Amino acid sequence: MRIKDIAKLAGVSPATVSRVMNNNGYVKEDKRKAVLEVIEAVDYQPNEIAKSLKSQKSRMIGVIVPKISTETASRVVAGVTHVAKTAGYQVLIANTNLDIEEEIKYLKFLSNKSVDGIIMMGTEVTDRHLEVMNKLTIPIVILGQKVSGYTSIIHNDYDASYQMTEYLINQGHKAIGFIGVDEKDYAVGVLRKKGYLDCLSDYNLNGSDGLIAIGDFDIDTGFKMMKKILAKSQPTAVFAVTDHLAIGAIHALLDQGYRVPEDISVVGIGDIKLAEYLNPPLTTMHYTFKTSGQMAAEAVFDLIENNAHKGEQLMTSFQLKERRSVKHL
């Protein structure tokens, strides 16, 4: 069923059908009725692709995620799809598995007019990324990293980390271990570490090398890094920059015969869904990933519809979830 068929059935021209479907231009009441009746009768659904070609809008946005099977990513995507729905947009998902080449490929691919805007959930934003991004004509918003010149939704990683460290200090801890990630991920690798170090130094404590370990994002890394720290120093608390890392750390501790939090306290960041069901329930910073996704989506739509100016930096909030993985000394 094409618009031409509808026109024929209703005894009008395709132009008239288009006018009633889109509610613009003049159409006499009787013809409008005739058209609507035919549309109803045959359940006519206009071809979206043809519409897109003509309008140069696809009403689709692309979301580039490092790993969709991750709780963080899926929460972000949930937020994005939520606002996309009310805005009448579809979301195309590109899962890169952290491969930078893939990210760049998708950045290019998604932009051939097949998508009206892009949300990129970045871990690392390289010069190569920027080079490609600068060539694109469609709006991009970056989620999770601050990229100057681009609208970004960022988590207040520095403050969250500072405050978490401060919380530990307020609980009486002085030897605070730190499990972080590579600095290629600026937000998590650099900012969270800086928050920790700055806080320590503000309180005249020091994060000696033996207290700090850096690795990947997975649970197993948390496990290994914890053991590494234990081999060199004797912390009373450990701050892991993600909940998964914290889980790994707790298991390393348990494995070595320590009790958490009685012997050593552990905290994370992120507040994964199961954090409160862990044993012990994990004290962590609640991050609003779904809200970030919503904000990112709202930002792209604003950009697409030109109500916004590119380059805004939006910061999401965080909240300490005090549970039972920290002991007050």
Place this chain on the structure above:
Amino acid sequence: MRIKDIAKLAGVSPATVSRVMNNNGYVKEDKRKAVLEVIEAVDYQPNEIAKSLKSQKSRMIGVIVPKISTETASRVVAGVTHVAKTAGYQVLIANTNLDIEEEIKYLKFLSNKSVDGIIMMGTEVTDRHLEVMNKLTIPIVILGQKVSGYTSIIHNDYDASYQMTEYLINQGHKAIGFIGVDEKDYAVGVLRKKGYLDCLSDYNLNGSDGLIAIGDFDIDTGFKMMKKILAKSQPTAVFAVTDHLAIGAIHALLDQGYRVPEDISVVGIGDIKLAEYLNPPLTTMHYTFKTSGQMAAEAVFDLIENNAHKGEQLMTSFQLKERRSVKHL
């Protein structure tokens, strides 16, 4: 940059440009080279929408998920995007939040030729669904439920449930509680319950009413249902049909002063990522959700490219993960 511009720059017709881009038809070597050079020079990317309009193929598939922020759904989507990538397809995601009207809306919407095929991750497949599905001309595959006439990827829920129950019996348990979900979800609500009941009856045990509780899918339901069971009976083991339910159950038990598994054993189904990091590590059935997603994607592509016949039923495997939430009596 349109094909026309490339043609002009290369001193040929658009038809020739199209021929070199798609590698079909005859093109003299010198012209081919000229065209390729121009393409390279201006980094020409053909408009995918125009291509789709002409070819009546979008090289996109839609995935309808009940809740993307769920670990199950995101693992499935990871599998889908993985094979989509190698097949050169994009994935459109539709998140319905378990709303049947939304599912039906998307089923219709995605099909206006804007998508070449659909994967529907269903919980409940109603007559309304079928009515709409029967009208669609593009292939659909159902994931997680068996729908006759449609290619479906199903988990062997009955066997998994039967074997889990049998495992508990083999560990010496006789009073086995059951936390299930509503029968509207046939796979989880009916099949998993049937597997449990049949196994019990095969071993001449009975699942009295006091041992069985039915509710929603969330952790909190597991918590409440466990308390409900405890109020009426005295199981030595509890079989929850999902890991989340099991987590809720464990916490209810802990809350009432029971030890798991010393006093009461608990098992789940699904094997969420954190199952092995729970306390105690949860004994559960490992389900291959990512693989299911891959199989579903392979099935749609087969259907799209007409190498397959609609209606196949593919069953995925499962595997008992024996951890430490069950005590041998």
Place this chain on the structure above:
DNA sequence: TATGAATATGAAATCGATTTCAGGTATTTC
């Protein structure tokens, strides 16, 4: 009543690709 404005409608152009068709030239083949 004349005339400018508002209303109404369809033919045709358009979006950016692909593909058919028709008309070439070069190369085989007998």
Place this chain on the structure above:
DNA sequence: GAAATACCTGAAATCGATTTCATATTCATA
């Protein structure tokens, strides 16, 4: 050397909508 075949190319039609443009009709106002 003629006929058959292969190779090459571009003009124009096509996909299915929207939109401009031209034209016709109705309405309002002086």
